[in-house]
Each structure stands twice: as structure tokens, then as C-alpha cells.
Amino acid sequence: MVRPGREEAYREAHRAVWPELIEEASKAGIRNHSVFMSGRTLFVYLEADDVEKSLAILNSNPIKMRWDEYMQEFLEPGSVMLDEVFYMR
Numbered sequence: 001m002v003r004p005g006r007e008e009a010y011r012e013a014h015r016a017v018w019p020e021l022i023e024e025a026s027k028a029g030i031r032n033h034s035v036f037m038s039g040r041t042l043f044v045y046l047e048a049d050d051v052e053k054s055l056a057i058l059n060s061n062p063i064k065m066r067w068d069e070y071m072q073e074f075l076e077p078g079s080v081m082l083d084e085v086f087y088m089r
Contacts, residue, residue: 001076002040010074011037024061029054042075 002010014035025033032047048054058064 001078002037002042002074003076004040006074007037007040013071013074018063018067020063021067024063025054025058028057028061030058 029048029050030046032045034045036043036045046054059068
């Protein structure tokens, strides 16, 4: 969740995502990545051949670690992983 009162700043930060972060995500195997926001609630969607492997690679990347540190000012701690129940191919 986005911290109260930080919604617009969060949107602004994502209008200027660091190009090197996008590049590192692509190198890690992520081909589509979207963040949707409803109020303060976020839904993150991404695609990769092996999502867990791609996230492990990306989460150990120094650029991603700096981004996560930067995002701390916008986000409340915690997240919930969702199980996919339907995907239309």
C-alpha cells in the first residue's frame, strides 16, 4: 500500500522510473511489468518465463536495491502474493 498522502508522489516516481532499472529487469527475464493503483492499493503484474528466478536475480541487483530503498518513502511495509486462478492464452 502507498503511504497516506504519498499517492501522487508515487505516481510521479513511476513516470520517471530509472532507465537502468528497466534494463536490469529485462536482463533478468522480465518482459512485461505493470503497476496498477486503486486508492492506496497497488497491484503489480509481471511476466517472465520463470518469475521466481527473474525476481531472485533482480532483487539481488544493486540498482533494484537502490530503487527499493527509494520506494520506502512511498510504501507501507508488507505485501501479499496472489495465486493466479485464470490466464487466457
